[in-house]
Amino acid sequence: MELFDLDALTRDAAASGTPAIPLVQMLTARAGVAARGFVHWGATSQDVIDTALVLQMWDGLDLLERALRQVAGRCAVMADRHRRTLMAGRTLLQHAVPITFGLKAARWLALTTRLIVRLREVRPRALVVQFGGAAGTLAVLGQNGQRVMHELARALGLGVPDLPWHAERDRVAEVAARLGIVAGAMAKVATDIVLLSQTEVGEVSTHEPGAARSSAMPHKRNPAEATNAIAAARLALSVVPALMAGLVQEHERAAGAWQVEWDALPRLFGHTASAVHWVHHALAGMEIDAARMQANLDASCGLIMSEALMTALAPALGRDEAYRLVQHLASQATTQRRPLADVAAADARVRASLSIETMARAFDLSGYLGSTEVFIARALEGYHALPAMETR
């Protein structure tokens, strides 16, 4: 862009309501004699700007996919390495049943893999040239419109759309939505990290040694990367509705809704990329404290195995009765701060229903993981099945 006077371009763009007018003038001034008469021939401002936008989206999608693959790579390592690292599964932020940290990482991985697939999928539909002339008829070009459009698309490496899309912005809205999904997914991962980093949980830490994280409290180990990711993701998500609302454009070209894209779309790419960047950074420097995970499991008196105990009791008592009995035992364990296993062992109905071995199995966390390893394997497969990135 150093070929052009950007200050003049900006000033004149505001005056005429579009950067294309001054740009065409500058380009004409630079063109050779033979070409000069044909600069912008048959095109309209929006053809120029939209096609430039598509080329930028191409690069942006490349950058995002590359960054997401880095995130996925990190998750894959953790999913593999921590297949059997026990931790509390938490629902509504309460201990539910045991999972492994590998499964959590595998869910992040499968999510990220799906994000990559979605970004790849949208390319053929979205990365198409815009070329319609003043009102989408290519009138200036007479019978040559189609040929010129195909040549232009070929020269730029873009696809050819069914029709010009000056005022039908479903392609833009679709790209925006997919980026919003990327951003939101990154915020999900980052939120998990922030929650796992809490002082009382302490299962992961993204603190870089020596880095100041608080201006007032020397001990603070703030999850700064995950926090940045959440902020960036929220900013990205806030842009999406403006681009979805941009579907509503008047007649052949719009007064306002289209112009929103000039600011909104670059920002959406920027914020989304920032969210992915910070999640990658958080994962890359993350320490995982398996001992603390175990300690947190131990601290809740075995309550996390209440479902397992109920399941063991159900054949003898029926599911409903078993539920009520275990609810009662769990409440006792909580009040008396005793292990659920002990409270259960002291209960006559439990003793009448379960053998000692069955009891023991009901409190064996690593034996209560069901399909955990299958799911981890599936997430890894999905990731490894991703086709390699194309180079342009």
Place this chain on the structure above:
Amino acid sequence: MELFDLDALTRDAAASGTPAIPLVQMLTARAGVAARGFVHWGATSQDVIDTALVLQMWDGLDLLERALRQVAGRCAVMADRHRRTLMAGRTLLQHAVPITFGLKAARWLALTTRLIVRLREVRPRALVVQFGGAAGTLAVLGQNGQRVMHELARALGLGVPDLPWHAERDRVAEVAARLGIVAGAMAKVATDIVLLSQTEVGEVSTHEPGAARSSAMPHKRNPAEATNAIAAARLALSVVPALMAGLVQEHERAAGAWQVEWDALPRLFGHTASAVHWVHHALAGMEIDAARMQANLDASCGLIMSEALMTALAPALGRDEAYRLVQHLASQATTQRRPLADVAAADARVRASLSIETMARAFDLSGYLGSTEVFIARALEGYHALPAMETR
């Protein structure tokens, strides 16, 4: 649902924070002795609710596709019938260059066709069973988790997901985004109809004879259907961000973001369907006033052909000089309210540059349509290439 006491269900759902708990109790009470012990075995509330949601989305996507095909059908008829019905192409709500009404309808058609394609595409990824148990491990089922999940999916006719997706809501967000795009696209069509129905434009009318449209003004012919469509589309679009924000869910199951879906997703389907319905209704009853289209073209003194005139002059004068000359002539025509053709014919430079035939061609609207018919044909092809709807 008349099998269950809905009032009790609602009341107990509020108390326990989920409808699944009372539902399971009611279902258990109705189950036979053999089955009773296994109702909800291995599942969690969210498995029930999410899978029900997916089944409802299936039906919802069917209904939407069917309605969109009706809209497309209407557009296809108009695109075909009005291939050569001249009207003003309008950009920023100003006359730009001529188009035909068939081209406008073809753009609506191509847009609607793309919407249908998008809804079909999302189905395999989104219409999958949810089955993970308390924290996504299927722990209760031990080694049988995968088999049960596949059987369940088969029984319901749903796909099997890579992993349970209790807290990874990219599928839901993706469906939401696609519906939002449908709604926004419908609002685009409806906005065009409202604008074309303006008293001063009057090119289409969606008025049903005899229908009162104003409580105070007997002459009013309000575009009520298109207005309803716009309102419904805006309501639909307002729901999408809540579902995109729902991507951010804590740990294995969320406290709040998930529960939002129970209200938001049905509403999104309802509002979107309403927008499609009203657009169809507007199109179905729409009268097209080709004479008024021509009159509106005539009323602007041939200014709509300024680009054509400039194009004709460019070989002789250069594009820049031609632009300035025509701008000058157009300004004269406007001030003096004379046809641009006359003003141009009286100008010495024009006369020196153009033969009488070229001049005439420059003001021949129906000769200045470029690729219009090609684009219409392409939109019709795209529509006719849509595969038939599957029946479940």
Place this chain on the structure above:
Amino acid sequence: MELFDLDALTRDAAASGTPAIPLVQMLTARAGVAARGFVHWGATSQDVIDTALVLQMWDGLDLLERALRQVAGRCAVMADRHRRTLMAGRTLLQHAVPITFGLKAARWLALTTRLIVRLREVRPRALVVQFGGAAGTLAVLGQNGQRVMHELARALGLGVPDLPWHAERDRVAEVAARLGIVAGAMAKVATDIVLLSQTEVGEVSTHEPGAARSSAMPHKRNPAEATNAIAAARLALSVVPALMAGLVQEHERAAGAWQVEWDALPRLFGHTASAVHWVHHALAGMEIDAARMQANLDASCGLIMSEALMTALAPALGRDEAYRLVQHLASQATTQRRPLADVAAADARVRASLSIETMARAFDLSGYLGSTEVFIARALEGYHALPAMETR
């Protein structure tokens, strides 16, 4: 409303694009002979609907204020009772410095008090009659327009606006924004409750004894009320942008943006009220575990007093040097899992800088509360200074 046939009203409303037309017909049919000729005289549909809306907003604002006062009342009791109940202050979800639970409740209280003030403030500006006739001129009433408008307003107990506001919806947007702020504030309180209820934190519990909270896990004590509040608040917040976008209305009355209000505004009131309701419910049944608060403070090895220690050391070492020293000591304490007080006492520079009394003071949590009680008192004053509710 049992005076009218609601089904017919609904059906005819859809057909004519407004419920006012069938309503006026029904009302005319019921009016006495003398009145019949003057039903709806000089008014337009939107006058009827907007004025009805304002009357409903009046009731809605009353209900919300009443519910918020209940929330505030709960917070006031807790702020007062727990003035000195120590707990960890948490920033970025990490222990920062000690606070008291009373201060947290006081912040909720001050927030809720400000919400109430805002709702009261908006009433005179928003609760005004709508009366302008077909295009805001009151043309039918000739010279009597002002007199009729004032009589109408007086009869309904509403204010008189500066001008009719058919297409200038700043009042509606303002009410919507204030409700959104109420909803968001409730979600803040509810989020704090969910976080404090986490298994690893356990400082509050909103569990009702005996209530089932999970369909699969008998021990679960889900914060269902706070979860419901978060979901309702998110739904409320999702409606606000639709009403803000509704500021953009065409000419004298709009095609679409206005009609959005009919669905959006009642929903906004409903969801907001639901959020307030559930927060009140959560607070009303909340148990506060002061011992667990103390235990959580104890568990972090005194790190929460790092700022206090740094402050004590600063006069001798300078703030920068003190920061670095305490950062080093905190890191040691963490690695070795020893109390920061012990690690500090063993450090030569600390011993050289601080007397034993100063050291002891630096680790006295209840002596490190600064303005805590002043702030609590101020929140209570603000609450008690609220004027009583007016009765209509």
Place this chain on the structure above:
Amino acid sequence: MELFDLDALTRDAAASGTPAIPLVQMLTARAGVAARGFVHWGATSQDVIDTALVLQMWDGLDLLERALRQVAGRCAVMADRHRRTLMAGRTLLQHAVPITFGLKAARWLALTTRLIVRLREVRPRALVVQFGGAAGTLAVLGQNGQRVMHELARALGLGVPDLPWHAERDRVAEVAARLGIVAGAMAKVATDIVLLSQTEVGEVSTHEPGAARSSAMPHKRNPAEATNAIAAARLALSVVPALMAGLVQEHERAAGAWQVEWDALPRLFGHTASAVHWVHHALAGMEIDAARMQANLDASCGLIMSEALMTALAPALGRDEAYRLVQHLASQATTQRRPLADVAAADARVRASLSIETMARAFDLSGYLGSTEVFIARALEGYHALPAMETR
């Protein structure tokens, strides 16, 4: 800010998650020996950033108010000058009843006046210092917290809040909402301008002579300023939900929601100011074509007086019967393209009901303006009653 190395500040801000840490370090390095030990004493990063934000909001609110007063000034001139300039009142973009352009400008004026009042109102509540220390207790300052806070507020010319507001962002959300209302209101005015500028309407023009407005069509007179205003307003409105969602912040200070403000709030001010700027620009250069307004009224065959005719007939026929009769006559007039007055004069029932004078009055547009002048006067009064701007 040239006192500081902004590049270093940016880089270190990202690393530590807040610009306050490097800023404090830089400031300490520049402070004199006596002060150095007390830089940032008792404060936390967020105290610095939030207070800086409030100071910037102060300036921003000043700038916005000043710009809105310019818009109001323009509207006031037009409202006064065009009190009796007849134009079509339009509802759902259809001719309804006559208004004057002065009334339209008066509605813009009253709206803008209310915006100014709202911005002034929010200042005392929002422009308050942030000072709470690490977790809102001012612990470091012991008994001196209140005194220091008051001194700080006085030094900066800010108010003192009830409590520190680190995690209670209702003030920020309220400012955001008011700016959103400003932006939306500007888009309403700009939309009216775009619609009035349409080729077929042509009642106003914002075209600057000689300015190029299209890269391809020399005759185009695009409403570029109003278009820019609409785009800026949409961008502004898109930021508001991010700041409303920011109400939900965790505990004493948030991980993500707060950081969003750093980007969102400056952008909101910028886009809103841009919208006001472009509306002012559009109004300042706007030409009003009273003759075209009259021509548009004339073109619709007097249908715009259908309500007046019905009102004249109602005493004789009853409102219902009069409505149906005029609907019939209006339909005839439309089909036959004859003036409604002629069609009515030819109808026996009309002739039996109305004297020639009453008939004439029913078609006298300037006699059918009701309270128009009263409303204009009221808008002007409201504007002139605005207190002068304060200087800081």
